Amino acid sequence: MAQYESEFTQFMRDWMAAHPEQAAEQQAGRALWWDKAPRPLETIAHDAAARVAVKPYYYDIN
Incomplete structure (x- = not known):
């Protein structure tokens, strides 16, 4: 049984x-x-x- 080989694979080979x-x-x-x-x-x-902790709620400015 032959395996399928795409046209692109054939081209690259x-x-x-x-x-x-x-x-x-x-x-x-x-x-x-x-x-x-x-x-x-x-x-x-x-x-x-040096990593800064991320706030629990990202959009909170306080």
């Missing part, structure tokens, strides 16, 4: 086969936007200490 240099650019873009280094504990603690 053909595109990546015809343009192998795009794989490196794809990895660079992923590293830029998604692969983030873990934050130091000092930074996490500083951010937690």
Whole structure:
């Protein structure tokens, strides 16, 4: 039984086969936007200490 493969998936497979240099650019873009280094504990603690408490009723000005 053959699995369904969308036209877009077929297009992307053909595109990546015809343009192998795009794989490196794809990895660079992923590293830029998604692969983030873990934050130091000092930074996490500083951010937690600087957080301002939210009022129970947001629209209350008093």
